[in-house]
Amino acid sequence: MSIASGSIAVEARGLVKRYGMTQAVDGVTFQVPRGEIFGFLGANGAGKTTTLRMLCGLIRPTAGTALIDGFDIFKQPLEAKARLGYLDEEPFIHPHLTGREFLNFIADLYRMPRGPERQQRMERLLGLFELADRGELIGAYSHGMKQKIGLASLLIREPSVLLLDEPTNGLDPRSARLVKDLLEELAARGTTVLLSTHILEVAQALCRRITIIDRGRLVATGTVDELRAQTGSAQATLEDLFLRLTAGPESRELIDRLLETQR
Amino acid sequence: MSRSAVAIIIRAEIRAWRNRIARGNAARIVGIALVVLFGGIVFGGSLFGIAFAAGGALPSARDAILAGAFTALSVLMLVVGFPTVIASYFAGRDLMQLILAPVRTSEIFIARSLFAMSANILFGTLFLTFIAGLGAGSGASPLYYLLALVLVVVQVLLISALQVNFMAAVLRWVPARLARDVALAVASVTGAGLYLLWNLTIRQSFTAIRRRPDFSNLVSTLQRLDWLPSAWPGHALSAVINGDAASALGWTALTLVLAAALLLSAGLLYERTLLAGLGLLGGVPSRVRNRGATQVRVARAGSASPGFAIARKDWIVYRRDIRRLSRFLPALIFLFAYAFVLVRPSNGVDVFWSGVFIVAFVSFFMSMLLATTSIPSERRGFQLLRLAPITSWQLIRTKVLFTVVPVLALTIAITVASSLISGNAPGRAAQVAALAVWLGLGCVCIGVAAGAIDPHFESADDRRMVGMVGTLAAMGAELGFGLLSVGAFAILQLAQQLAAGSGGFGFLPATPLMAALVSVVAVLLAAGGAAVVALMLWTANSRLESFEGSITAA
Numbered sequence: 015m016s017i018a019s020g021s022i023a024v025e026a027r028g029l030v031k032r033y034g035m036t037q038a039v040d041g042v043t044f045q046v047p048r049g050e051i052f053g054f055l056g057a058n059g060a061g062k063t064t065t066l067r068m069l070c071g072l073i074r075p076t077a078g079t080a081l082i083d084g085f086d087i088f089k090q091p092l093e094a095k096a097r098l099g100y101l102d103e104e105p106f107i108h109p110h111l112t113g114r115e116f117l118n119f120i121a122d123l124y125r126m127p128r129g130p131e132r133q134q135r136m137e138r139l140l141g142l143f144e145l146a147d148r149g150e151l152i153g154a155y156s157h158g159m160k161q162k163i164g165l166a167s168l169l170i171r172e173p174s175v176l177l178l179d180e181p182t183n184g185l186d187p188r189s190a191r192l193v194k195d196l197l198e199e200l201a202a203r204g205t206t207v208l209l210s211t212h213i214l215e216v217a218q219a220l221c222r223r224i225t226i227i228d229r230g231r232l233v234a235t236g237t238v239d240e241l242r243a244q245t246g247s248a249q250a251t252l253e254d255l256f257l258r259l260t261a262g263p264e265s266r267e268l269i270d271r272l273l274e275t276q277r
Numbered sequence: 278m279s280r281s282a283v284a285i286i287i288r289a290e291i292r293a294w295r296n297r298i299a300r301g302n303a304a305r306i307v308g309i310a311l312v313v314l315f316g317g318i319v320f321g322g323s324l325f326g327i328a329f330a331a332g333g334a335l336p337s338a339r340d341a342i343l344a345g346a347f348t349a350l351s352v353l354m355l356v357v358g359f360p361t362v363i364a365s366y367f368a369g370r371d372l373m374q375l376i377l378a379p380v381r382t383s384e385i386f387i388a389r390s391l392f393a394m395s396a397n398i399l400f401g402t403l404f405l406t407f408i409a410g411l412g413a414g415s416g417a418s419p420l421y422y423l424l425a426l427v428l429v430v431v432q433v434l435l436i437s438a439l440q441v442n443f444m445a446a447v448l449r450w451v452p453a454r455l456a457r458d459v460a461l462a463v464a465s466v467t468g469a470g471l472y473l474l475w476n477l478t479i480r481q482s483f484t485a486i487r488r489r490p491d492f493s494n495l496v497s498t499l500q501r502l503d504w505l506p507s508a509w510p511g512h513a514l515s516a517v518i519n520g521d522a523a524s525a526l527g528w529t530a531l532t533l534v535l536a537a538a539l540l541l542s543a544g545l546l547y548e549r550t551l552l553a554g555l556g557l558l559g560g561v562p563s564r565v566r567n568r569g570a571t572q573v574r575v576a577r578a579g580s581a582s583p584g585f586a587i588a589r590k591d592w593i594v595y596r597r598d599i600r601r602l603s604r605f606l607p608a609l610i611f612l613f614a615y616a617f618v619l620v621r622p623s624n625g626v627d628v629f630w631s632g633v634f635i636v637a638f639v640s641f642f643m644s645m646l647l648a649t650t651s652i653p654s655e656r657r658g659f660q661l662l663r664l665a666p667i668t669s670w671q672l673i674r675t676k677v678l679f680t681v682v683p684v685l686a687l688t689i690a691i692t693v694a695s696s697l698i699s700g701n702a703p704g705r706a707a708q709v710a711a712l713a714v715w716l717g718l719g720c721v722c723i724g725v726a727a728g729a730i731d732p733h734f735e736s737a738d739d740r741r742m743v744g745m746v747g748t749l750a751a752m753g754a755e756l757g758f759g760l761l762s763v764g765a766f767a768i769l770q771l772a773q774q775l776a777a778g779s780g781g782f783g784f785l786p787a788t789p790l791m792a793a794l795v796s797v798v799a800v801l802l803a804a805g806g807a808a809v810v811a812l813m814l815w816t817a818n819s820r821l822e823s824f825e826g827s828i829t830a831a
Contacts (some may be wrong), residue, residue, distance in 0.1 A: 035731060056571065069488055070664060071663065071664070072660060072663060073825045074823070088825060090665075091666070091668075092666040092668070093666075095664060095665060095666040096666040098664070102660070102663055104657075106657050106658055106660040106661045106664075107657075107658070107661075108590065108594060108661075109509070110593065110594040110598055111590065111593060115590075116595060119586050119589070119590045120584075120661070121581060121586065122581040122582065122588045122589075123581075123583045123587070123661070123662075123665045123667070124581075124583075124666065125581050125582070125583065125666075127580055127582055128580070140666055151597070152781030207387060234665060253329040263430045275506070
């Protein structure tokens with residue numbers, strides 16, 4: 015599928031990351047057009063988080079380039095970072111601040127003009143995530159609440175690109191639904207979302223296209239129908255496709271052996 | 278009671294402790310062991326020696342000394358040992374697992390006691406050397422030593438039980454971890470205060486004017502406290518030395534009854550306290566701020582500055598992070614105490630140069646205390662700053678500006694105070710103040726840079742937030758910068774004298790030309806100092822830009 019370069023929001027060009035002899039990511043290349051929700055799937059340790067961290071500038075790639083809205087994250091970091099929002103699976107937050115103080119800190123850090131408009135936006139987000147009446151420090155928040163304040167800290171500044179690593183992790187069903195609706199709404203308004211998740215239903219429901227990474231390499235990219243066509247299994251669910259593309263024959267043997275030991 | 282549960286828990290604790298040691302840095306462990314051994318011998322030996330001398334020379338004050346010593350031990354254990362007690366009994370992560378297991382609370386209480394009382398046992402052991410010394414100096418019978426051992430053990434149990442009882446009340450309102458942090462802060466401040474009090478008492482008792490040491494003030498103070506329950510074991514031991522069996526038995530019985538009552542009530546209250554400590558009873562809010570909870574202030578319109586945002590955040594966090602305060606406050610007490618000692622005119626040092634020394638000392642001390650940790654203390658939040666559209670240089674600059682304000686304020690305040698006390702001329706005081714600004718700024722830059730060169734963002738312990746390389750870089754660079762700067766300052770003084778037609782040590786002609794030449798040397802030295810600072814900042818910037826570790830939660 016070819017995409018006009020001006021409409022590309024996220025681009026990974028041959029990203030490689032090596033730690034000594036270990037090849038964590040091996041030549042990852044993909045493009046995400048503006049306004050798309052793009053799923054990034056892979057087993058534990060497949061290289062998802064390393065790729066996301068290279069895309070957002072936390073890890074320098076051994077080779078390759080990461081572009082956000084056409085800006086190289088390492089050569090033009092300020093331009094790229096101003097357009098980018100990244101949520102780690104364990105959000106980076108300050109435990110000694112209250113939720114409101116934290117959002118104000120982030121808004122200032124990204125130079126959002128102070129005033130009633132910003133204040134209203136902050137209150138709206140706090141209300142949306144049911145954090146408006148929480149006066150305690152973030153350190154006392156539950157995991158789900160930390161996830162919510164992390165998301166609110168991204169949404170307050172309306173970045174054009176969101177890189178989300180397991181955003182629904184730890185959220186109650188209502189909040190998880192809220193996040194999904196929000197992401198769809200944001201995408202409809204032109205925000206690009208790169209979503210890394212283990213919850214395949216979320217990926218299938220939200221993402222127009224999906225890429226699957228296994229042992230540092232992309233093994234397939236496309237819509238669910240395109241993945242079915244690539245694997246030659248017309249009726250397969252995303253879970254079947256994922257397992258077929260990432261699991262070796264040894265997995266079945268392992269399961270059989272485990273079941274045998276429990277008999 | 279099933280003894281096996283207690284044994285299993287203790288065995289697991291010992292195994293975990295052994296694993297920590299076995300997998301630690303061998304050189305560091307040997308170093309710590311040597312320091313502990315050497316410190317124990319020196320400190321324990323000193324205590325024994327002092328007590329031995331007091332026992333022989335002050336027979337009439339034995340009761341007051343013993344009573345005072347037991348009270349001091351109790352205060353020390355109560356305050357300094359409190360964080361260990363809270364951590365072991367109420368705030369340990371593994372406690373939740375023990376609660377879920379089919380183990381009685383009383384068994385958890387007994388099993389954790391050994392580790393909970395570890396700090397108190399250490400104090401008790403050192404204290405025994407003092408008691409033994411006093412007994413030896415007084416020619417006490419073997420019964421004295423046996424009773425001393427029993428009473429010290431009882432005192433350790435008694436104080437630990439008192440701490441559990443106290444926590445039973447406190448944990449209704451305060452979460453265990455916060456209580457531990459507050460206790461740590463109080464312990465640090467009290468420890469520093471006790472150390473200084475001890476030093477002042479010793480100074481007061483041994484002055485050069487008197488021919489013999491005068492303990493009358495000390496003894497009269499101790500006599501005022503001898504009614505306290507903490508003094509009862511001291512009275513019992515004193516009675517044994519004096520051969521008063523009835524009195525010894527009475528005081529010992531009173532101590533034992535009190536200890537038994539406290540232990541019983543601690544055991545009974547522990548179950549409820551433990552659940553409250555772990556937050557299982559609910560209703561224990563974690564630092565609710567009523568003001569911030571509902572009050573929504575409309576922000577003033579205006580542009581936002583990342584630098585101010587970081588500074589504002591640091592200010593809020595610094596005030597709330599009790600663990601950092603617990604490190605900062607005692608250090609501040611020592612700083613003022615040493616500055617006071619240095620400023621005293623009796624040292625025989627010229628007032629002006631004494632001021633210069635204070636300025637150098639305060640700048641070095643404060644920058645090591647505040648500046649080195651300013652970047653590592655971001656912890657996981659550092660990733661937020663890396664994701665934000667700000668450069669590493671902006672971050673360093675912000676941290677320097679935020680740290681330099683309190684350092685300069687304190688340095689200049691101490692400079693002004695010392696000038697007023699010692700009668701330094703205003704002109705010369707202004708020169709020292711200018712040096713304070715130069716040294717303060719340079720040392721803060723070096724400190725912030727050193728923290729950025731070797732940050733340990735994951736460290737839960739504030740004292741380990743800067744690695745060995747960073748600490749050595751800070752000390753080396755500050756020493757180099759300090760020597761070059763003070764050298765330049767001293768040479769400028771000489772140039773001033775030469776220009777005025779005086780000084781010159783006999784071999785330098787006191788002419789304006791020589792003054793100008795000497796000034797050039799001073800400027801070169803100052804430039805050398807500035808180069809040290811610039812090199813540190815440049816290295817720090819490169820290190821931050823190339824940082825790519827993943828920071829896990831501490």
